[in-house]
Amino acid sequence: xxxxxxxxxxxxxxxxxxxxxxxxxxxxxxxxxxxxxxxxxxxxxxxxxxxxxxxxxxxxxxxxxxxxxxxxxxxxxxxxxxxxxxxxxxxxxxxxxxxxxxxxxxxxxxxxxxxxxxxxxxxxxxxxxxxxxxxxxxxxxxxxxxxxxxxxxxxxxxxxxxxxxxxxxxxxxxxxxxxxxxxxxxxxxxxxxxxxxxxxxxxxxxxxxxxxxxxxxxxxxxxxxxxxxxxxxxxxxxxxxxxxxxxxxxxxxxxxxxxxxxxxxxxxxxxxxxxxxxxxxxxxxxxxxxxxxxxx
Numbered sequence: 001x002x003x004x005x006x007x008x009x010x011x012x013x014x015x016x017x018x019x020x021x022x023x024x025x026x027x028x029x030x031x032x033x034x035x036x037x038x039x040x041x042x043x044x045x046x047x048x049x050x051x052x053x054x055x056x057x058x059x060x061x062x063x064x065x066x067x068x069x070x071x072x073x074x075x076x077x078x079x080x081x082x083x084x085x086x087x088x089x090x091x092x093x094x095x096x097x098x099x100x101x102x103x104x105x106x107x108x109x110x111x112x113x114x115x116x117x118x119x120x121x122x123x124x125x126x127x128x129x130x131x132x133x134x135x136x137x138x139x140x141x142x143x144x145x146x147x148x149x150x151x152x153x154x155x156x157x158x159x160x161x162x163x164x165x166x167x168x169x170x171x172x173x174x175x176x177x178x179x180x181x182x183x184x185x186x187x188x189x190x191x192x193x194x195x196x197x198x199x200x201x202x203x204x205x206x207x208x209x210x211x212x213x214x215x216x217x218x219x220x221x222x223x224x225x226x227x228x229x230x231x232x233x234x235x236x237x238x239x240x241x242x243x244x245x246x247x248x249x250x251x252x253x254x255x256x257x258x259x260x261x262x263x264x265x266x267x268x269x270x271x272x273x274x275x276x277x278x279x280x281x282x283x284x285x286x287x288x289x290x291x292x293x294x295x296x
Contacts, residue, residue, distance in 0.1 A: 087113055209237070223247065263292045264291060
């Protein structure tokens with residue numbers, strides 16, 4: 001195996017759950033006694049090549065444990081349930097306590113009130129959680145709670161929609177950026193990744209700045225693309241706040257001060273969309289931080 005420039009070999013182990021896999025040149029493979037876990041050791045510089053090799057053989061099937069020789073495992077090891085419960089005091093507290101009692105750590109919760117035809121008002125709680133949890137015991141415990149009507153197990157949003165690319169700006173430019181992003185995401189998703197593209201066409205400094213600030217509150221956002229003809233003022237300050245939260249920003253080459261605040265400026269909107277998806281992909285080689293401050 002090749003060595004890093006400093007001569008220090010940094011090996012990382014990734015565990016892929018599948019039955020078998022032939023070894024490409026430059027990577028070491030070993031399996032557990034059962035033959036289900038294959039440990040891939042490789043150098044840091046070659047991480048994406050190893051991931052690409054494995055995922056190029058991957059065909060997901062959510063209805064089966066094994067498909068194409070692989071077993072689907074959540075990258076974040078998250079589980080999800082949807083709970084339908086009465087809208088009354090103390091129910092949410094009891095639900096949270098039940099998760100804690102079953103060694104589950106809640107990492108995301110979304111609550112929406114449902115008004116039925118009768119006087120009963122129910123809440124729909126979508127909860128994602130992690131931990132070494134006995135799923136059947138947790139679901140049974142939730143069913144026993146007073147006020148809980150139903151509990152449905154789901155695949156987590158990260159496994160379904162994956163990493164999110166957000167595109168905000170003028171309609172014509174947003175459409176072109178989305179074209180590049182969707183075309184590039186298709187190439188990655190058919191190889192097992194999950195990358196989704198969200199867009200909203202907006203105009204006006206106040207409207208845009210509010211939407212950009214709201215990106216910080218959205219789950220699983222990996223990158224923001226600003227597509228328009230002119231942006232500045234409060235929009236630029238909102239961009240700075242998004243970057244402080246750890247979300248990189250790509251901007252089209254436009255009038256206004258936004259271009260000087262973005263991590264990367266791209267003239268071609270289709271290429272901007274491609275860059276955005278390549279950055280968030282775990283198998284692509286593009287990294288926006290290596291070209292920060294540049295204009296293409």
